[in-house]
Amino acid sequence: MNRPKISQMEAYMIETLRTNGITNEEIIHDVKEKDVSKWKQINEKFDFEQLIVLAEKDFSAFEQVINEGYAVKFVTVGGLERLLRLKFQKEAGEDYQKLETGAKGLKLDEASFRDLEQMLSLNWKVEEDEQGISVLLKEQKDFV
Known part of the structure; x- marks a missing residue:
C-alpha cells in the first residue's frame, strides 16, 4: 500500500500529539x-496549523495519514x-546504538518494523539481522 507522504515536521507534530494522549479521532475532528x-x-x-493546511489539500489522504500511516x-x-523516540518510544543508547x-x-515487533520501513523516505535502508534492525542512510549513489 502506498502511504501518503508528509514532511518530517508534520510527522513530529502527529506523533507528539499521540504521545500526549490525543487520539486519531480527536486529531481528525x-x-x-x-x-x-x-x-x-x-x-x-x-x-x-500546518496540519490544517495538510488536510485542506486532500482530506481523505489526511485521514489515511492519521488512521493508516x-x-x-x-x-x-x-x-x-x-x-524512533516519538513513534516507537525507543531511545538511543538504551534501545539501539546510534550511528553517524x-x-x-x-x-521492534513485526508490525512496528513494517511501519518503520513504510514510513522512511527512499534515502534509508532498513535491514534485520540477529543483532536487531539496522536503519542506515543509503549512499548518495544508491538512490540518485
Whole structure:
C-alpha cells in the first residue's frame, strides 16, 4: 500500500500529539473544525496549523495519514532519532546504538518494523539481522 507522504515536521507534530494522549479521532475532528489552538500547550514551538493546511489539500489522504500511516518525504539522521523516540518510544543508547549514518541493534515487533520501513523516505535502508534492525542512510549513489 502506498502511504501518503508528509514532511518530517508534520510527522513530529502527529506523533507528539499521540504521545500526549490525543487520539486519531480527536486529531481528525479538531483539524476538520480548524481548532488546533489547544494543542499549543503540548508544544508551543510547533505550528499545528500546518496540519490544517495538510488536510485542506486532500482530506481523505489526511485521514489515511492519521488512521493508516504515512511515509516521510525526507528524513535526516536526527529526524530518524526523533521519530524512533516519538513513534516507537525507543531511545538511543538504551534501545539501539546510534550511528553517524543511522541506528543499529534496534528491536521492534513485526508490525512496528513494517511501519518503520513504510514510513522512511527512499534515502534509508532498513535491514534485520540477529543483532536487531539496522536503519542506515543509503549512499548518495544508491538512490540518485
